[in-house]
Amino acid sequence: VDFPAVGVVGGGQLARMMAPAAIGLGVRLRVLAREATDSAAQVVPDVEVGDERDLDALRRFAKGCDVLTFDHEHVPTEHLRLLQAEGVVVRPGPDALVHAQDKSVMRARLTQLAVPCPRWAVVSGIDEIRGFGDDVGWPIVLKTPRGGYDGKGVRLVESAEDAASWLESLGPGASLLAEERVRFDRELAVLVARSPHGQAAVYPVVETVQVDGICREVLAPAAISEEHAVSAQSIALRIAEGLGVTGVFAVEMFDTAGGVVVNELAMRPHNSGHWTIEGARTSQFEQHLRAVLDLPLGETSMTAPHVAMSNVLGGEIADMYDGYLHCMAHDPGVHLHMYGKVVRPGRKVGHVTTVGEDAGDVRARARHAAAFLRGDSDGTAE
Amino acid sequence: VDFPAVGVVGGGQLARMMAPAAIGLGVRLRVLAREATDSAAQVVPDVEVGDERDLDALRRFAKGCDVLTFDHEHVPTEHLRLLQAEGVVVRPGPDALVHAQDKSVMRARLTQLAVPCPRWAVVSGIDEIRGFGDDVGWPIVLKTPRGGYDGKGVRLVESAEDAASWLESLGPGASLLAEERVRFDRELAVLVARSPHGQAAVYPVVETVQVDGICREVLAPAAISEEHAVSAQSIALRIAEGLGVTGVFAVEMFDTAGGVVVNELAMRPHNSGHWTIEGARTSQFEQHLRAVLDLPLGETSMTAPHVAMSNVLGGEIADMYDGYLHCMAHDPGVHLHMYGKVVRPGRKVGHVTTVGEDAGDVRARARHAAAFLRGDSDGTAE
Numbered sequence: 001v002d003f004p005a006v007g008v009v010g011g012g013q014l015a016r017m018m019a020p021a022a023i024g025l026g027v028r029l030r031v032l033a034r035e036a037t038d039s040a041a042q043v044v045p046d047v048e049v050g051d052e053r054d055l056d057a058l059r060r061f062a063k064g065c066d067v068l069t070f071d072h073e074h075v076p077t078e079h080l081r082l083l084q085a086e087g088v089v090v091r092p093g094p095d096a097l098v099h100a101q102d103k104s105v106m107r108a109r110l111t112q113l114a115v116p117c118p119r120w121a122v123v124s125g126i127d128e129i130r131g132f133g134d135d136v137g138w139p140i141v142l143k144t145p146r147g148g149y150d151g152k153g154v155r156l157v158e159s160a161e162d163a164a165s166w167l168e169s170l171g172p173g174a175s176l177l178a179e180e181r182v183r184f185d186r187e188l189a190v191l192v193a194r195s196p197h198g199q200a201a202v203y204p205v206v207e208t209v210q211v212d213g214i215c216r217e218v219l220a221p222a223a224i225s226e227e228h229a230v231s232a233q234s235i236a237l238r239i240a241e242g243l244g245v246t247g248v249f250a251v252e253m254f255d256t257a258g259g260v261v262v263n264e265l266a267m268r269p270h271n272s273g274h275w276t277i278e279g280a281r282t283s284q285f286e287q288h289l290r291a292v293l294d295l296p297l298g299e300t301s302m303t304a305p306h307v308a309m310s311n312v313l314g315g316e317i318a319d320m321y322d323g324y325l326h327c328m329a330h331d332p333g334v335h336l337h338m339y340g341k342v343v344r345p346g347r348k349v350g351h352v353t354t355v356g357e358d359a360g361d362v363r364a365r366a367r368h369a370a371a372f373l374r375g376d377s378d379g380t381a382e
Numbered sequence: 383v384d385f386p387a388v389g390v391v392g393g394g395q396l397a398r399m400m401a402p403a404a405i406g407l408g409v410r411l412r413v414l415a416r417e418a419t420d421s422a423a424q425v426v427p428d429v430e431v432g433d434e435r436d437l438d439a440l441r442r443f444a445k446g447c448d449v450l451t452f453d454h455e456h457v458p459t460e461h462l463r464l465l466q467a468e469g470v471v472v473r474p475g476p477d478a479l480v481h482a483q484d485k486s487v488m489r490a491r492l493t494q495l496a497v498p499c500p501r502w503a504v505v506s507g508i509d510e511i512r513g514f515g516d517d518v519g520w521p522i523v524l525k526t527p528r529g530g531y532d533g534k535g536v537r538l539v540e541s542a543e544d545a546a547s548w549l550e551s552l553g554p555g556a557s558l559l560a561e562e563r564v565r566f567d568r569e570l571a572v573l574v575a576r577s578p579h580g581q582a583a584v585y586p587v588v589e590t591v592q593v594d595g596i597c598r599e600v601l602a603p604a605a606i607s608e609e610h611a612v613s614a615q616s617i618a619l620r621i622a623e624g625l626g627v628t629g630v631f632a633v634e635m636f637d638t639a640g641g642v643v644v645n646e647l648a649m650r651p652h653n654s655g656h657w658t659i660e661g662a663r664t665s666q667f668e669q670h671l672r673a674v675l676d677l678p679l680g681e682t683s684m685t686a687p688h689v690a691m692s693n694v695l696g697g698e699i700a701d702m703y704d705g706y707l708h709c710m711a712h713d714p715g716v717h718l719h720m721y722g723k724v725v726r727p728g729r730k731v732g733h734v735t736t737v738g739e740d741a742g743d744v745r746a747r748a749r750h751a752a753a754f755l756r757g758d759s760d761g762t763a764e
Contacts, residue, residue, distance in 0.1 A: 002701050002703060003703060003706075003720070003722075016405065017405075019401075019402070019405055019425075020401070020402030020405055020406065022425075023398065023399075023401055023402050023425045024402065024659075024717070024718065024719050024720070025718060025720065026706075026718075026719075026720025026721070026722055026732070028424075042410075042427070043401075043404075043405045043427065044427065045424070045425065045426065045427040045429075047427075201714075277406075281715055281737075282714070290710070295706075295707060295710055296707065296710040296711040296714065297710075297714060298710070298714050298715070299714045299715040303685050303686070303737075304685070319384050321384060321385060324385075324408075324677075325677060325678065328672070328677055328678035328679075328680070329678040332583075332664070332678065332679060332680050332681045333663055333680070333681040335406070336406065336407060336408075337406050337408075338385070338406070338407065338408025339408070340385075340408055350408070355663075355685075
């Protein structure tokens with residue numbers, strides 16, 4: 001039983017969903033969680049409770065791991081550089097990870113790599129914001145370079161004045177990333193895995209449906225032409241290579257009349273890849289473990305012609321067990337994934353996946369199940 | 383987070399493989415393991431170390447569980463009856479479980495239910511053995527009614543004299559189950575799940591390939607006619623109903639010229655059902671948890687036309703990591719399941735599953751991968 005140990009920094013649902021993959025592979029999973037009640041800490045025996053911003057906590061945790069990887073991007077880059085210098089194997093490494101941590105760094109590097117991006121600028125005052133907006137056209141998108149997720153840290157602003165109070169609240173000297181607002185037909189995501197020795201595997205392109213900046217549904221494969229899909233995959237593979245990513249890597253894209261434009265990056269398993277647990281021959285969670293361990297990567301083909309994933313957001317009802325029971329009774333083919341989280345309105349507390357022959361049918365079933373779970377008993381609410 | 387807790391008595395690979403299912407379902411899994419290093423105890427946080435033959439240990443363990451279920455059949459029936467009387471929910475209950483614990487009880491009950499069995503008798507002396515053998519024809523099969531598994535506790539004997547020393551070693555008054563030796567074309571297994579309120583679900587019939595009394599391969603579906611398969615499934619459903627089984631239940635059968643004949647029963651997830659993890663829409667492990675929690679059962683259809691499972695038996699090489707790496711590199715579509723067990727020659731330490739369009743191809747791939755893992759680098763050895 002000499003199999004390696006993978007340490008995951010962060011105890012959220014991504015670390016939780018790595019656990020089944022680790023059990024199958026026979027690799028030991030360790031988790032550094034903020035709280036002993038975190039989603040992953042509930043299901044993994046080998047948990048350390050600590051703050052990932054505390055270098056000593058990270059260092060202690062890393063001691064028992066053959067490789068360190070992540071559930072989220074909130075670990076200070078400088079801590080990771082120190083650990084790496086001390087001999088800890090960090091995957092993805094800090095030089096790659098910084099592109100998922102800092103959106104300004106990401107834009108600069110993608111532009112260097114000639115990857116299609118929205119027009120962008122780093123702005124640090126009201127005049128620069130006005131200049132950028134007048135140049136690319138209003139409204140524009142403003143983002144905090146670090147720390148945003150699920151629509152947080154992102155604003156659509158109609159004018160420089162509109163941005164003034166936010167900018168002020170960030171304190172003097174703060175800079176923002178300003179981006180052109182991209183008009184798109186749909187949003188796409190491409191999942192890639194890349195291992196240290198350079199093997200890469202790409203999953204089918206999916207469509208993501210966002211509501212209020214939060215992913216609600218993922219449809220695999222996206223209803224786009226083969227040529228279009230290959231072009232999106234090539235861009236994702238080019239970025240993974242260019243940034244030296246190791247592990248699973250997600251690229252969110254806007255699909256526009258002029259081609260795809262890269263929106264965001266994530267260097268870890270991603271919500272847009274949850275469908276792979278049942279929908280692909282190798283789940284993104286197994287693939288991530290294989291990639292960070294430099295094991296050969298698994299097959300990425302789909303297990304059925306169509307797969308739909310619907311996030312389960314908390315509703316008004318705290319106890320989901322009734323909805324859960326109804327959901328199973330109504331559709332014995334729905335795959336449920338509960339994250340062990342306390343229900344709060346709008347919080348992602350689970351997801352459901354359906355697979356089948358017909359795109360419309362799998363989508364309707366997944367939506368219905370997610371609605372049931374949050375307590376919409378007619379299963380139709382969005 | 384008010385989801386129920388399922389307690390599993392036994393810390394083997396079956397309990398281990400329930401863990402990924404429990405994580406997805408959001409139900410809490412507790413394990414009573416003999417040792418803290420047991421296969422399941424390595425991957426489940428909530429483990430009690432204790433002996434399942436110790437009533438107090440069982441009682442303590444049961445306190446934290448909404449339902450008690452099993453990784454193996456070695457819990458004394460009388461302990462379970464006591465626990466049940468004290469209000470513990472035991473599934474399958476002792477009245478059902480005894481049929482999987484005691485082969486003589488099983489034969490008597492199946493005969494009552496008019497289920498096709500080999501001719502049998504409970505024998506307790508050399509003269510009775512001779513009488514039975516002379517009646518049904520030599521050789522005959524002798525089994526210890528309790529405690530056998532993987533070919534242990536089972537002997538093929540050519541004559542009464544052949545049985546004498548074994549019978550003697552069991553002590554005075556010992557009885558054995560004598561069975562006619564059945565000539566069969568192949569061995570089949572049928573997996574059923576049944577919930578307390580009586581819902582039942584049956585999986586496609588599989589062929590099992592046994593070598594020296596140990597299951598080596600499982601092929602799904604079995605290459606038999608639809609009519610034949612339905613008849614085998616009906617028998618399994620009839621037994622599940624007749625015995626009042628709750629949970630997943632496996633029936634091993636001989637396929638003979640005259641129809642199927644029941645060989646053994648198991649009242650828990652079973653080696654013949656490991657293929658369902660990737661090969662069926664609902665794995666036997668998820669199905670077992672749903673059944674014992676009286677949740678609606680999941681879909682049992684296959685995810686591909688053909689699925690093969692090959693057990694990984696320990697070979698001469700203790701460290702399997704090299705073979706593991708080769709295995710992934712050679713076939714990115716193989717699904718590996720390692721049990722975290724110390725390798726000993728002949729010990730089941732994992733299994734591999736392949737899915738695909740062609741029966742011969744998936745079988746060859748699974749065999750090859752299992753051979754690789756045990757250290758046969760040409761991947762051809764049996």
